[in-house]
Amino acid sequence: MRRATVLGAGGWGTAFALVLADAGCDVRLWARRPEVAREVAERHTNTAYLPGVELPAAVRGTADAAEALHGADLVVLAVPAQLLREHLHRWRDLLPPAAPLVNLAKGVEVGTGALMADVVRQATGADPGRVVAVSGPNLALEVARRQPAATVVACADPAAGHAVADACTSAAFRPYLSDDVVGVEVAGAVKNVVALAVGIAEGLGLGDNAKAAVVTRGLAETARLGVALGARAGTFAGLAGAGDLVATCASPLSRNHRAGLALARGQQVADVLLPGQVAEGVRSAPAVLGLARRHGVDMPLTEQVVDVVAGRRDAAEAARALFARPRTTDWI
Ligand SMILES: NC(=O)c1ccc[n+]([C@@H]2O[C@H](COP(=O)([O-])OP(=O)(O)OC[C@H]3O[C@@H](n4cnc5c(N)ncnc54)[C@H](O)[C@@H]3O)[C@@H](O)[C@H]2O)c1
Numbered sequence: 614m615r616r617a618t619v620l621g622a623g624g625w626g627t628a629f630a631l632v633l634a635d636a637g638c639d640v641r642l643w644a645r646r647p648e649v650a651r652e653v654a655e656r657h658t659n660t661a662y663l664p665g666v667e668l669p670a671a672v673r674g675t676a677d678a679a680e681a682l683h684g685a686d687l688v689v690l691a692v693p694a695q696l697l698r699e700h701l702h703r704w705r706d707l708l709p710p711a712a713p714l715v716n717l718a719k720g721v722e723v724g725t726g727a728l729m730a731d732v733v734r735q736a737t738g739a740d741p742g743r744v745v746a747v748s749g750p751n752l753a754l755e756v757a758r759r760q761p762a763a764t765v766v767a768c769a770d771p772a773a774g775h776a777v778a779d780a781c782t783s784a785a786f787r788p789y790l791s792d793d794v795v796g797v798e799v800a801g802a803v804k805n806v807v808a809l810a811v812g813i814a815e816g817l818g819l820g821d822n823a824k825a826a827v828v829t830r831g832l833a834e835t836a837r838l839g840v841a842l843g844a845r846a847g848t849f850a851g852l853a854g855a856g857d858l859v860a861t862c863a864s865p866l867s868r869n870h871r872a873g874l875a876l877a878r879g880q881q882v883a884d885v886l887l888p889g890q891v892a893e894g895v896r897s898a899p900a901v902l903g904l905a906r907r908h909g910v911d912m913p914l915t916e917q918v919v920d921v922v923a924g925r926r927d928a929a930e931a932a933r934a935l936f937a938r939p940r941t942t943d944w945i
């Protein structure tokens with residue numbers, strides 16, 4: 614039995630811990646708040662993030678990072694994107710030297726424009742072959758309820774990718790492998806921005822044709838950015854690209870989708886999230902746009918989302934501005 618440590622006990626960290634346990638791993642789940650760690654350890658639940666879900670006995674909760682990381686064969690990072698670097702600095706000396714470091718966060722770092730795998734490498738000094746990204750259409754509550762889901766495990770080193778995929782393959786969770794870490798991470802980060810745009814379109818009552826246009830043009834600008842950063846275009850047609858967009862943009866479970874709806878209705882994003890929950894697109898959107906501008910990539914949807922989130926432009930005006938753009942070519 615492999616020993617896995619999940620650092621971060623929000624919705625996805627906890628659901629992924631359940632998947633690892635179902636796949637036969639012995640799992641330590643680190644929670645920042647001692648009361649969450651205690652609830653996981655004593656009652657096998659994390660009701661704040663995954664109501665109605667019972668965790669397997671093989672998932673053990675702790676608020677002590679040293680205890681969580683001792684002897685780990687696999688380390689899963691499940692903290693929000695903007696908090697990843699500072700947490701890794703804190704944990705650096707506790708990380709087992711050879712264990713793969715698996716990032717679950719979907720975002721771009723504000724200030725540096727770094728993708729999460731770069732943050733992991735920079736903050737830990739880990740070799741790129743040890744850094745793994747897991748991303749796909751994986752709404753945490755569905756995964757925790759063991760509703761079937763597929764994902765992408767991306768790593769520059771196929772052996773590390775296979776080891777991580779083995780550790781998280783269960784009857785209801787099916788990983789696909791990739792070596793396109795940049796593509797998988799760009800797809801995951803930008804889909805949150807596109808989901809905000811879809812939520813905004815829905816909140817404005819624009820209809821399904823408009824939402825389909827936002828999803829498709831959103832995917833086109835995601836792929837443009839990814840390719841400029843060295844990703845393969847095909848990655849964006851896969852689970853981490855089109856797959857995750859379909860799930861996130863269609864589901865009321867998506868926090869980014871709900872946040873977009875709130876913005877269109879003039880509500881605050883915080884009004885539609887649970888305390889401590891994150892809608893990563895809100896913080897990452899300006900970082901995505903900054904990255905795109907540095908690489909000369911046009912991202913008109915992201916540009917409008919950034920302005921709406923910042924309160925510089927109202928949602929209806931943003932939709933009109935997109936329709937008033939000069940005609941362009943379909944894909945990509
Ligand atoms: N929830 C999903 O369905 C899902 C699926 C795939 C990927 N993800 C990604 O996984 C990452 C983690 O999301 P999640 O859904 O597990 O989180 P969540 O939104 O359910 O909870 C937020 C997490 O951040 C922690 N947190 C909040 N403020 C903090 C602070 N100041 N310092 C330290 N920790 C703090 C909370 O304790 C909690 O663990 C995100 O990047 C998200 O995009 C989420």
Ligand SMILES: O=P(O)(O)OC[C@H](O)CO
Nearest residue numbers: 749750751752867868869
């Ligand atoms: O709830 P969201 O919007 O963060 O989306 C969750 C996952 O990323 C879906 O794959």
